Amino acid sequence: MNDPLNRNVVSAQSIPEVFGSMVFNDHVMRERLPKDTYKALKKTMELGKSLDRTIANVVANAMKDWAVEKGATHFTHWFQPMTGITAEKHDSFISPEGDTAVIMEFSGKELVKGEPDASSFPSGGLRATFEARGYTAWDPSAYAFIKDHTLCIPTVFCSYSGEALDKKTPLLRSMEVINKQALRILRLFGNTGTTRVNTTVGPEQEYFLVDDKLYRQREDLILCGRTLFGAKPPKGQELEDHYFGVIKPRVMDYMADLDQELWKLGIFAKTEHNEVAPAQHELAPIFNNTNLATDHNQLTMEIMKKVARRHGLACLLHEKPFEGINGSGKHNNWSISTNTGVNLLEPGDSPRENAQFLLFLTAVIKAVDEYQDLLRVSVASAGNDHRLGANEAPPAIVSIFLGDDLTEILDAIESGSPYSKRDAEELKVGVHILPRFPKDTTDRNRTSPFAFTGNKFEFRMLGSDLSIAGPNIILNTIVAEELSQFADVLEKAADFNTELQELIRKTISEHKRIIFNGNNYSEEWVQEAERRGLLNLKTTADALPSFIAPKNLELFTKHKIFTTTELHSRYEILMEVYCKKLHIEALTMVDMARKQILPAIAKYSSLLTKSALEKKQLTCDNACAYEVEIVKELSTDATGLLDSVRKMETDLERAENESDITARAMFYKDTVLSGMAAVRSYADHAETITAKEYWPFPNYTDLLYSL
Ligand code: ADP
Numbered sequence: 001m002n003d004p005l006n007r008n009v010v011s012a013q014s015i016p017e018v019f020g021s022m023v024f025n026d027h028v029m030r031e032r033l034p035k036d037t038y039k040a041l042k043k044t045m046e047l048g049k050s051l052d053r054t055i056a057n058v059v060a061n062a063m064k065d066w067a068v069e070k071g072a073t074h075f076t077h078w079f080q081p082m083t084g085i086t087a088e089k090h091d092s093f094i095s096p097e098g099d100t101a102v103i104m105e106f107s108g109k110e111l112v113k114g115e116p117d118a119s120s121f122p123s124g125g126l127r128a129t130f131e132a133r134g135y136t137a138w139d140p141s142a143y144a145f146i147k148d149h150t151l152c153i154p155t156v157f158c159s160y161s162g163e164a165l166d167k168k169t170p171l172l173r174s175m176e177v178i179n180k181q182a183l184r185i186l187r188l189f190g191n192t193g194t195t196r197v198n199t200t201v202g203p204e205q206e207y208f209l210v211d212d213k214l215y216r217q218r219e220d221l222i223l224c225g226r227t228l229f230g231a232k233p234p235k236g237q238e239l240e241d242h243y244f245g246v247i248k249p250r251v252m253d254y255m256a257d258l259d260q261e262l263w264k265l266g267i268f269a270k271t272e273h274n275e276v277a278p279a280q281h282e283l284a285p286i287f288n289n290t291n292l293a294t295d296h297n298q299l300t301m302e303i304m305k306k307v308a309r310r311h312g313l314a315c316l317l318h319e320k321p322f323e324g325i326n327g328s329g330k331h332n333n334w335s336i337s338t339n340t341g342v343n344l345l346e347p348g349d350s351p352r353e354n355a356q357f358l359l360f361l362t363a364v365i366k367a368v369d370e371y372q373d374l375l376r377v378s379v380a381s382a383g384n385d386h387r388l389g390a391n392e393a394p395p396a397i398v399s400i401f402l403g404d405d406l407t408e409i410l411d412a413i414e415s416g417s418p419y420s421k422r423d424a425e426e427l428k429v430g431v432h433i434l435p436r437f438p439k440d441t442t443d444r445n446r447t448s449p450f451a452f453t454g455n456k457f458e459f460r461m462l463g464s465d466l467s468i469a470g471p472n473i474i475l476n477t478i479v480a481e482e483l484s485q486f487a488d489v490l491e492k493a494a495d496f497n498t499e500l501q502e503l504i505r506k507t508i509s510e511h512k513r514i515i516f517n518g519n520n521y522s523e524e525w526v527q528e529a530e531r532r533g534l535l536n537l538k539t540t541a542d543a544l545p546s547f548i549a550p551k552n553l554e555l556f557t558k559h560k561i562f563t564t565t566e567l568h569s570r571y572e573i574l575m576e577v578y579c580k581k582l583h584i585e586a587l588t589m590v591d592m593a594r595k596q597i598l599p600a601i602a603k604y605s606s607l608l609t610k611s612a613l614e615k616k617q618l619t620c621d622n623a624c625a626y627e628v629e630i631v632k633e634l635s636t637d638a639t640g641l642l643d644s645v646r647k648m649e650t651d652l653e654r655a656e657n658e659s660d661i662t663a664r665a666m667f668y669k670d671t672v673l674s675g676m677a678a679v680r681s682y683a684d685h686a687e688t689i690t691a692k693e694y695w696p697f698p699n700y701t702d703l704l705y706s707l
């Protein structure tokens, strides 16, 4: 097909062929591997064992042949270090043959293990520089794929002493743990057919698109991903005319191109629409196993940015690119599913299915209540602090929305009183069929941070930029912990149904404080939550210390998700990243203020002053009132701006000299952030009284209505 943008646009009929065409998936493996090798590999994948070298050689060779046919010249171990983005180091397939020729080669050794010179990745002190190298190891549970003429092997990244240096290793560990504990529960319900339980995730991804030419004129967007200056535009999102609005042709072209790039990589890109803010959009994939969903979400974010460039656009994934306009989040739809395709958070039709559903449901309720702090930590970042609690995203207080129907059922079970929609009869778990509680479409609560939506939970506190690995490590682990406690009790039960009923009743009674079906954006909820004793960890600096609280350390070490050292190193990294992000933002502000904004104010003031002096030669009254007033106002702004910039410079020096990381984070939160607000207020005011042609970079109207 002819396309002016030179995209690889395919016809609608060929989408099924294009889908997954760049993935070395099960279908390709079956086709290209000798039967025995295929079987051995599948077994390794299922059991999570390490791969025999001879098998690895055969697999590697088949992968290489397939990749070369598709135009790949290089391979890379693709991994997810603690930076939150993905990393890759490319090696070509070439291998010398004699002095003048090469052949394309890829060995089992290269497939299975890699040694990037990875000394510069954050390790939180885990890797002393004398043993700086970490190694990458193939994760056969995720398929290899081709991107930019490179065969990418999904890998985990560890230190030589075996400590995890990435986000993938603990995620895989958490998948194992929830598998193990959920299977214990299923066996108690007489299920012997299920051999594997996985969690599933569908992450809805929000983003902004702006014209790339404008983006490149803003140092703050380039360096920090968000605007640090910008007066409120005359039109924001108040008319609510963008949400689900007609998609503009340029954006439509972008989305079509993006879909196809994602489909080639086997990513189920499904739904695309305009979001609430001008220039804001969303992409939702069909859900997948959490491990794959995590890889796919990382790839989606990367490809969103890449495809945008091709269309003369810049894709902003920052949680809060524009002040006064909604930021972007990511809804992590999460459920638990068996290898036989049963969703364990689906109520089902029989008393047995209902009882099992209630047990999984109450496990989630207990988990969210007991580990509110960890869920909050899992979404904490400097960028997301601008959203949570800002009446556009859920508050920093974690609570669960269940809907009125399901809450009433739980109330009836707890109190042992008859359920109103049933004739004066008590609900006996495991005996009675639960009344239907249809997914409520009329009053689905969009303000809740953690909502039950019929057969899954939607964790809505994630920022758009975040790797979903972190929140899912926490979700998998905390629910696994509760399932293990339940299994401990029920495995000893003399009468299963009676003890089950009692366990569910007791759990509801002890943890129902976490359930809230009202408006989470309201001030009353903040007070009510405080009365209930729920946590309100407002910022990243407030939240992060609970990551290493004794109860959480115990949880992580019990299930072997993190060792004590790993946990502490991660805490350090998260704190460091928070401080560094704010440091870079503050420096960027100083730079823009000194080199762009103050000179612009001076230039425009000078113009006005010259004009006033000229006019002075006239005799009429008030001839220069406008010039004089504006010059005065601009002078006040310029003085305020310079003073606040100077204070910022001193503060940043103080911050750098603070050696205690927790104290440093608090200093950024309490002092640097308010300093940034001061700098911004002078600059934004000056912008509103300066002629547009004198302002040194595109303003909010330019950026938000550029397409
Ligand atoms: P919305 O939240 O916008 O109303 P939906 O409820 O249709 O949208 O679904 C949102 C996301 O939830 C989609 O990515 C979808 O694939 C995902 N999803 C649906 N079922 C599950 C499940 N069992 N596990 C995980 N994610 C799921």
Ligand code: MG
Residues within 6 Å of the ligand: 204, 331, 458
């Ligand atoms: Mg949603």
